[in-house]
Amino acid sequence: MSTVHRIESLKSKHAQIDKRLSDESARPMPDETTVLALKRQKLQIKDEIQSLTAH
Numbered sequence: 001m002s003t004v005h006r007i008e009s010l011k012s013k014h015a016q017i018d019k020r021l022s023d024e025s026a027r028p029m030p031d032e033t034t035v036l037a038l039k040r041q042k043l044q045i046k047d048e049i050q051s052l053t054a055h
Contacts (some may be wrong), residue, residue, distance in 0.1 A: 003052055006052060007049055007052050007053065010045050010048055010049050010052075011049065013045055014042060014045045014046065014049070017038055017041050017042050017045070018042060020038055021035065021038040021039065021042065024038065
């Protein structure tokens with residue numbers, strides 16, 4: 001997989017996680033463990049995207 005394809009894939013995954021995070025946060029009683037896990041995943045993906053674009 002080329003770097004460009006990898007970045008696009010990561011951006012797509014980031015958007016999906018963002019949607020899941022929004023959905024979870026909109027619930028009357030959001031599961032904080034799930035929210036924190038999703039935030040961690042988003043941050044890891046963001047870091048990987050930045051790492052790939054820095055080269």
